[in-house]
Amino acid sequence: MSVETKNPQATQVLSERINRLAESATIAMAKKARELEAKGQAVIKLNFGEPDFQTPDHIKAAAKQAIDDGFTFYTPVSGYPQLRQAIADKLKRDNGLKWEAENIVVSTGAKQSLANVLMCLLNPGDEVVVFTPYWVTYREIIKVAEGKPVMVSGSLENNFKVTPEQLKAAITPKTKAILYSSPSNPTGSVYSKDELRALADVLKAHEDVFVIADEIYEYVIFQDEYVSMGAFEDMHDRVVTVNGFSKGFAMTGWRVGYLAAPTWLASACDKLQGQFTSGTCSIAQKAAYAAITGDLAPSHDMAKAYLRRRDLVLDLMKDIKGFKTYLPDGAFYIFPDVSYYYGKSDGENTINNSIDLCMYILNNAHVSLVPGEAFGADNCLRFSFAASDEDLKTAMQRIKTVLEKLN
Missing domain, CATH: 3.40.640.10 (Type I PLP-dependent aspartate aminotransferase-like (Major domain))
Known part of the structure; x- marks a missing residue:
């Protein structure tokens, strides 16, 4: 996604450097999810690469102490x-x-x-x-x-x-x-x-x-x-x-x-x-x-939670027709091949690429993902499993339901 502006002459005024620069796809999808939320839709956000845990308390305490000690x-x-x-x-x-x-x-x-x-x-x-x-x-x-x-x-x-x-x-x-x-x-x-x-x-x-x-x-x-x-x-x-x-x-x-x-x-x-x-x-x-x-136990505990969620998501994806998966060994993402759905339609929407499928899922299942095209792999979608078990289960069920309408 390229830089957007309301000024039609902007591309002539702005540098070639900024005109060549694409907007971050993760940020762009977050914007679209917020637009749906503003209309009253409950969107499950699996697009951002952000832990859903709070910063550990001993780290917060050090920041508070730094303020009190005058590190300003x-x-x-x-x-x-x-x-x-x-x-x-x-x-x-x-x-x-x-x-x-x-x-x-x-x-x-x-x-x-x-x-x-x-x-x-x-x-x-x-x-x-x-x-x-x-x-x-x-x-x-x-x-x-x-x-x-x-x-x-x-x-x-x-x-x-x-x-x-x-x-x-x-x-x-x-x-x-x-x-x-x-x-x-x-x-x-x-x-x-x-x-x-x-x-x-x-x-x-x-x-x-x-x-x-x-x-x-x-x-x-x-x-x-x-x-x-x-x-x-x-x-x-x-x-x-x-x-x-x-x-x-x-x-x-x-x-x-x-x-x-x-x-x-x-x-x-x-x-x-x-x-x-x-x-x-x-x-x-x-x-x-x-x-x-400091103590790395909170970091290790988070990794254990992500591992459990990875296995949960992989298990849920087994029930979604056409998803090709593998076994991630780290991070909190799964990047399945979803090209099975390319060329399919629900009568109103035809899916030609990862952007089409991402938008179809967002608008119909109210789950935000990131198109693989942004990562150089248009056959895939990025799912973040840095989310609660409940949200992950609900998201996968919603996605399964809307994808069944494509043929």
Whole structure:
């Protein structure tokens, strides 16, 4: 969805940069859901990638204490030294990443961290290989940075994961970086140690290509082992790890993310951020410190709840004709292939693509989802199971009922 305006001359006045930029599909679907709610409809929202849990109490308490202690002034651009060191310690302990505080840049959400890295790395025309399905913002940030996204699609049969052969075929002399998420948004797929090693082996022959690993869903994982590609000794200085507090700590509104990168790149990101936003909110940083150094039991409990909900949704989807599913190993999404319904009609609406099906479900079942087209996979829809059991059961029954009207 492109930028909209009521001024018909706006596209002539606005920059080409903003006219090329697409609106976030998740935000666009949220707007449409609110429009239905304004008309009195009870909409079940399975479109947003947001935990439905409250931020843990010890994190809230740290924020309140920070206010009382007077942490209300500008912060260092890259974040408080104490928080940066705590992040470096966490990365060493949990991920095998040998970074120091100077290699950490704290930003206003992981989205800004990704933008910082891409803006600092890319020149016009540089290519970024993006593992597809991809998070909706990847393509747009690359475009803003004047790079060229090169999409490489994983198959549902392989849990949407890209193979080494596919990666090798996608790399050209113009390739500057590889960008992927694990666990993935929108699929919930998680790359294993062996799978990451095989991808890293492909990159041995391309020493000038960097890897940007989005690990924001690290704590929402349903298997025993989580591996970062940067933990491989031969890849450590070529992998930029992006993470944050939104998903694993239910801190979406606090807006704290971070990146870990070689000193030269971290310094460049500090320089860029210093001109755009400066340092992240002082109170939110104090809360983030409490999160990353405190009790992880609430995060583990949330992951257990998501696992139970995943299994619930998969079980309910078995009763919906035409849905092709797989087993997500992390995050809180399921991304079924729904192309069975393309070409079908209820007599008034004909379904041609994921946008049509999303709007049909929203208008008739009053359940908001996100079309797969926004993630580079038009055969699919993204369901978030970050919702109550009751809402999930009701949503699936409503969807099943309205889809039975298509033939």
